[in-house]
């Protein structure tokens with residue numbers, strides 16, 4: 001943040017930004033307007049945490065939402081999108097521009113690794129690596145397909161709830177070591193957490209993830225900047241940013257509430 005900036009100057013700038021975003025939103029659809037408001041809130045939270053907004057990635061989580069709505073957000077200039085279900089991302093990605101950087105953020109089964117990698121050539125990251133087995137599957141599949149190394153986050157279960165997803169914090173360092181040292185086709189980039197299963201993460205969950213990062217960086221001898229934190233969703237992304245998040249995953253605040261069919265299958 002620029003400390004020389006006076007309050008008056010900052011207010012002027014904010015006003016100008018607001019006016020230009022209002023002018024733009026007059027022509028936008030609902031999702032593009034919502035995106036602009038999220039960008040603004042992220043920028044303010046970034047400033048409160050002493051960072052620039054370009055140090056925080058906003059992943060627009062488009063699960064259950066139609067390609068037309070994703071396109072609207074893309075046309076508003078956004079390039080980072082996230083999906084949870086393999087069947088859904090392999091259906092949508094080919095209908096959308098290739099310069100989208102897709103993140104897969106859902107639970108990944110071994111038998112879905114190959115369809116995911118072949119179906120989404122512009123898959124940038126898998127945020128949900130939570131055991132050695134899935135890491136090995138991804139590593140081998142990347143080699144077999146011959147694509148560039150795949151970026152990954154290790155998913156940590158920080159809420160302590162009995163959940164299928166995410167490794168226990170106590171196993172985090174060991175899994176990260178395996179990914180970094182034993183999976184040459186994967187590029188370890190950081191840690192991810194959902195927090196509570198009902199998506200209402202608490203500050204304790206975010207603190208736990210930050211503690212995991214300290215341990216990981218110490219064990220691997222890397223700087224904290226080399227280990228991202230993916231935390232924060234629609235209900236808590238500003239708090240997450242203030243607590244050090246570099247990657248917020250925002251669905252309903254951008255795309256509107258999700259309507260689920262009776263049964264969600266992968």
Ligand SMILES: *Cc1c(COP(=O)(O)O)cnc(C)c1O
Pocket residue numbers: 061063084105106194199233234235249250251252253
């Ligand atoms: C659905 C989902 C999100 C987005 O949730 P919202 O509350 O709609 O912002 C983020 N992360 C993961 C892992 C998700 O499954």
